[in-house]
Every structure is written in C-alpha cells, then in structure tokens.
Amino acid sequence: MISQTGERKEDALTISSREALEYCAYKKQKKVSSIMEGISRAVCVLDEKEDVHRALAQALRLRISAIRVTPLQLEKNSAKFVERGVSADCIIGGNGETLSKVKACEAKLALRLKARQLTVKLAPSYINACRYAEMRREIRKIRRLAKKSILKVSVGGGSTANLSRLARICSEVGVDYFSIPYFHGCERIKAELSGGVKLEVVGVESLVNYKKLVNAGVGRIVTGHIAEFYEEWIQEADKITIETLSSNGSNQEN
Secondary structure, three states, X not given: OEOOOOOEOOOOOOOOHHHHHHHHHHHHHHHHHHHHHHHOOEEEEOOOOOOHXXXXXXXXXXXXXXXXXXXXXXXXXXXXXXXXXXXXXXXXXXOOOOOHHHHHHHHHHHHHOOOOEEEEEOOHHHHHOOOHHHHHHHHHHHHHHHOOOEEEEEOOOOOHHHHHHHHXXXXXXXXXXXXXXXXOOHHHHHHHOOOOOEEEEEOOOOHHHHHHHHHOOOOEEEOOOHHHHHHHHHHHHHOOOHHHHHHHOOOOOO
C-alpha cells in the first residue's frame, strides 16, 4: 500500500467501511453456524415435571437431535412428538437389569409408538462380570428388532477395559451409537469404535466440557443444560465486532 504522503507501508491493509461490515457479518454468521452445529448434537432428557410442549418447542428452536423419554412418557406423548416432528429417543430396559425378553417387548412397543431412536441399557451386573457373550446376543436381538431405526447401546459405567471391549462389540453388531457416562478422557473411547458407530456421552454439566466433546468429534451429547449452554455460547458470536476483529486479527473459533 502507498500512503497519501508517498511513503510505502508493506504491512498495512485498508478496506472500505462496507467491506469491513460485510466481513464482520460473515465472521459472525460463521460462528453462529458452528455453534448451532454443536448444539444440534444434544439429546435432552424429558423430566417428569417438565411441560412436554415447552420441551418440544425448545427442541425445535435449538434443532437438537432428540428428546430422551421412558416408554411410559412416550405412550403418553407419542402423538405430540409426531405432530411436532421431534425425534423421540426411547430408553429400553430401565436400569439395564431387565430381562432381554422384556427389553425386546419394550423395543417393539416404542417402535409402534413411532420412536425414531432406541437406547437399550446393558445390565451393570453383566458388565462387571464381563458376560460379553450374553450382552452381544442381547444387542443383536434388539438390532434386528430396530431395523432401520437408530439404535444406541448404553452403559452406566465400567472400567476402561470393559468400555473398550463393549465398544468393539457394538462395532461388530452394527449399532449406531455407543453411549457412555461422562468422565475425564471419555472421548478416547471413540478410537475403539469402527464401522460408522459413533460415540454418545451422557451427563455433561458444563459448556467447557460440551465444547471439548464437540471438538473431539463426539456424535451425541446428553445434557439437561442445553438451553443454558446455547445462551452462554451464542454470546461469543455477539462479541464479534469490527473492533474485536481488528484488535485480534481474527475471531477465535469455539
């Protein structure tokens, strides 16, 4: 660039006010799109005391992937989910210690009630006893029943060795998601999955951890705080101005 005095300035760059405003709007929209993509990975759990219409409206506003419900909640509200076009993710097997035959019946009922996703809980006693053959048979049975519906296999805990082995079983059977509780470093279980199986993490309590999992490529994140996370996260986009872009050089993503 040549200045008005004729002095050459190698590092300076001048753009018009209109171009600056357009660039600022572009950066802000890019940030919003990134945030909404992250928020869309959320699965919310329908609380017994929560108003269903409010939960469905929030799901549509934030474009979250699903609302997790029990078979009883689904039976009461199936028509509302279908009418609003929100995906119901039905828990199968209670705490996991239910008989496989009962889990199969619950899965059939959930599918009749138009659940788009099934989350089958594995028995903690089976996990602790390393009864992998029985769990593999149970997962295969539910996979056949689920057909083209999304199937998630959920565990309430276990050692890293347990989780790694179950992740490989889920990959062999061909489920859609392997669901584990949040713990420090839980995203590393993703490396044990193959064949298109994705990781779901349950119980995320802070935006910092939510963003970390999004950046790690976790497919689904179950939380009861998604509205709070959205409000906090979207403020980052609101802070993008011409002044901040000029001082920082470029907006820091996430």
